[in-house]
Amino acid sequence: EGGGVSSRAGWRPAAAGPWPETGGDAAGHGFCYCPGNRKRKRSSGAFCYCHPDSETDEDEEEGDEQQRLLNTPRRKKLKSTSKYIYQTLFLNGENSDIKICALGEEWNLHKIYLCQSGYFSSMFSGSWKESSMNIIELEIPDQNIDIEALQVAFGSLYRDDVLIKPSRVIAILAAACMLQLVP
Numbered sequence: 001e002g003g004g005v006s007s008r009a010g011w012r013p014a015a016a017g018p019w020p021e022t023g024g025d026a027a028g029h030g031f032c033y034c035p036g037n038r039k040r041k042r043s044s045g046a047f048c049y050c051h052p053d054s055e056t057d058e059d060e061e062e063g064d065e066q067q068r069l070l071n072t073p074r075r076k077k078l079k080s081t082s083k084y085i086y087q088t089l090f091l092n093g094e095n096s097d098i099k100i101c102a103l104g105e106e107w108n109l110h111k112i113y114l115c116q117s118g119y120f121s122s123m124f125s126g127s128w129k130e131s132s133m134n135i136i137e138l139e140i141p142d143q144n145i146d147i148e149a150l151q152v153a154f155g156s157l158y159r160d161d162v163l164i165k166p167s168r169v170i171a172i173l174a175a176a177c178m179l180q181l182v183p
Helices: 057-070 075-091 118-125 147-156 166-178
Strands: 022-024 030-032 041-043 098-102 105-109 135-137
Touching: 075 147, 098 147, 105 147, 147 166
Parallel strands: 098 135
Antiparallel strands: 022 030, 030 041, 098 105
């Protein structure tokens, strides 16, 4: 059976693949020349969709997983960065340059992130006494605002997405309005 002619016109080397209808290239990619196929189809390894037993299901699944990992966009790295920022800068307060106090709670935050809020942007850019202070005591005029609502509002400055339980909407909306956070 060495190097016969396939059903498609053309010669193929004997070592090109395990079936007379397949060929391959030096990189190990297989090509299917099966009858009924108008074009040759590229496949990884010696696998041919017309010859399903050419590779085991495990090999195919492993190849699919590898392909998925290779094609994963870099955005995944950005999500890791976002998570790192939220955890390290917001939750842990590392390298903070300002302390915000309200309702008996303290947050070690960063002016650069707080400036996303109209409230803090005005406070830090104007000639207000708070612009040069490292500790700021917030007066909370709205009774709907609680510590958890402030935690979510401040945290939203350090992350992309915030999940809000329906029961918390009023408190968080009140905090967001006070801090002049725009969606």
